[in-house]
Every structure is written in C-alpha cells, then in structure tokens.
Amino acid sequence: LSEHTHQQSCDICGLDYPGKLYAQGRSYSVLRCVRCGLIWTDPLFTEVSSDTVSFGMGMPYYAEAVYKHEAPRQKDRFRRQLRWISDVLARDGHSGLSGARALEVGTGLGFFLDVCRELEIRAEGCDINETAVRYAMQTGHDVRLGTLDSSYDDEAYDLVVALNLIEHLPHPGAFFQEAGRVIRSGGCLVLETPIQESFFHRSGLLANRFFGRSPRLLGLNPGGHCYKFSKRTFRTVCDEFGFRLLALRNVASPYHELMGKLARLRHIYSGLFRSAVAVMWGAAAVTRQGNRCLVVLQKP
Ligand SMILES: [Zn+2]
Numbered sequence: 001l002s003e004h005t006h007q008q009s010c011d012i013c014g015l016d017y018p019g020k021l022y023a024q025g026r027s028y029s030v031l032r033c034v035r036c037g038l039i040w041t042d043p044l045f046t047e048v049s050s051d052t053v054s055f056g057m058g059m060p061y062y063a064e065a066v067y068k069h070e071a072p073r074q075k076d077r078f079r080r081q082l083r084w085i086s087d088v089l090a091r092d093g094h095s096g097l098s099g100a101r102a103l104e105v106g107t108g109l110g111f112f113l114d115v116c117r118e119l120e121i122r123a124e125g126c127d128i129n130e131t132a133v134r135y136a137m138q139t140g141h142d143v144r145l146g147t148l149d150s151s152y153d154d155e156a157y158d159l160v161v162a163l164n165l166i167e168h169l170p171h172p173g174a175f176f177q178e179a180g181r182v183i184r185s186g187g188c189l190v191l192e193t194p195i196q197e198s199f200f201h202r203s204g205l206l207a208n209r210f211f212g213r214s215p216r217l218l219g220l221n222p223g224g225h226c227y228k229f230s231k232r233t234f235r236t237v238c239d240e241f242g243f244r245l246l247a248l249r250n251v252a253s254p255y256h257e258l259m260g261k262l263a264r265l266r267h268i269y270s271g272l273f274r275s276a277v278a279v280m281w282g283a284a285a286v287t288r289q290g291n292r293c294l295v296v297l298q299k300p
Pocket of ligand 1: 010011012013014015033034035036037038
C-alpha cells in the first residue's frame with residue numbers, strides 16, 4: 001500500500017494536480033480535487049491505521065459483535081433499500097429484481113445476500129476479510145475471498161452492489177473501471193457511501209473551522225474512510241467511466257450501529273461526543289440530510 005500513500009492526481013477525474021488543501025490536521029490533511037470535488041486524506045494510509053480497519057487477510061472483522069447484534073435491523077434496512085432500487089428501475093422501464101444476477105463487493109457477514117435470497121435475486125459476493133467470508137459461506141452463500149478483479153467475466157451481472165466500500169479503497173477509480181466491465185449493458189451499479197452534501201459533513205466542516213486541526217470531524221482518517229464523494233464527483237464518475245446517474249438520495253447511518261461503534265471509543269470526551277452525534281443524527285433525519293447516500297448508476 002505504501003506506493004499509494006500520496007495521490008499525485010485525482011483518482012476519479014485524473015486531474016494532474018495533487019489536490020487543494022481542504023482541512024489541516026496534526027498528523028494528516030484532507031485534500032480536494034478542484035475539478036470534480038472528490039476529497040481524500042493525505043496520506044491515504046498510515047502504518048498504524050491497519051489495526052482499526054478490517055484490511056488484510058486473517059484480521060478479525062471490524063465491529064463484528066455490533067453487526068451481528070444489529071443483523072435484524074440491518075436486514076430491514078436492506079429490504080427497504082432494495083425496494084427503493086426496484087422502484088427506481090421500474091420508473092426507468094425495467095422489470096423487477098427477481099431473477100437478476102448480482103455481485104456484492106464487500107459482503108461482510110452476508111446480511112445483504114440473505115435479503116437477496118429472500119427476494120430471489122441470484123447474488124454472490126466477495127470480501128477481503130477471511131473471517132467474514134467464512135461466516136457468509138457457513139450460511140450457504142457463494143462468497144469468494146478477494147476483490148472485484150479479473151476473476152469475474154465481462155458483462156456477467158445485472159447488478160453490482162458495494163455498500164460502504166468505495167470510501168475505503170486506495171483507488172476507487174479502478175473499482176469503477178472494473179464494475180463497468182463486469183456489468184452488462186443496461187445493468188446497474190448500486191453504491192452506499194458518505195456524501196459531502198449532508199448535515200454531518202457541513203457540521204463537521206464548521207466544527208473543524210471552530211476547533212481547528214480536527215479533520216476527523218469530517219469522518220475522514222487515513223486507512224479508514226480515506227475518500228468522500230460529492231454529487232459533482234458522481235456526475236464525473238458517469239462521464240469518466242461510462243455510467244448514467246439514475247438516482248441519488250441521502251440516507252442516514254443506522255442509529256444503533258453508529259452508537260454501537262461509538263461505544264467502542266475510549267476518550268475523555270466520548271460521552272459528550274456521543275450526545276452530540278445523537279442530536280445531529282436526529283437533525284439529519286428530520287431534514288433528510290443523512291450522512292451517506294444511496295446511488296444507482298446505470299451502464300447504458
Ligand atoms: Zn477530480
């Protein structure tokens with residue numbers, strides 16, 4: 001990963017410029033592409049960051065207990081998301097998802113695949129975490145240890161799904177390239193990822209200006225969420241990688257999952273921080289300005 005530590009050009013639009021300073025922290029900064037609005041951490045990774053994420057083979061799965069505890073609520077969330085995707089496709093004149101061939105990249109514990117099975121979507125997946133892959137395989141899913149790479153055939157899928165994945169990748173551009181290759185013409189790429197046009201992001205930006213040198217308030221840190229997209233970045237993704245933007249809407253992180261992960265923090269201000277996040281989560285829900293977005297991109 002060391003060769004990818006500093007981006008010399010924008011990974012999405014290719015602008016040959018190392019990025020404009022967006023927020024300065026003590027140990028890392030956040031840079032922004034002046035053309036497509038993508039922001040990323042500089043460096044993208046640090047040596048110590050690997051213990052906070054699930055990268056690497058044989059690592060325990062990050063926050064596994066929280067995810068397992070949240071499984072029923074998480075599956076409800078996936079059902080609602082698939083219903084929305086189905087509505088988006090129906091409005092565009094497509095038939096339902098039943099019988100569709102889908103690939104989920106970053107399957108985690110396989111809960112999305114569980115819901116696909118209920119809805120008769122022929123879904124398979126891949127993940128780089130061995131523990132997660134083993135767990136998903138035990139529940140009868142077809143999951144491969146690895147990433148979206150040349151082991152998948154051209155135009156093989158109606159649907160490629162990546163939920164909360166692209167913000168972690170060293171090269172999201174390479175992901176869009178591969179997704180475009182394996183999706184058949186007329187098929188879709190469905191993503192969930194944090195977005196800049198959100199209440200959380202704007203609050204984080206304000207707080208960063210106020211407190212200074214805390215880019216973590218933007219939800220970005222090397223080795224964790226190292227990229228954050230904007231609506232403009234997604235329009236650029238369409239231009240650069242041959243997609244059409246079918247739909248984009250803000251969604252909130254599941255409240256209990258968010259709080260479960262925050263409960264793992266050990267910090268003198270963590271109680272205060274959790275209260276602030278709870279208030280912000282409520283405000284974001286009321287204003288429909290959730291911190292993530294659900295995006296449907298179609299390959300024409
Ligand atoms: Zn760019």
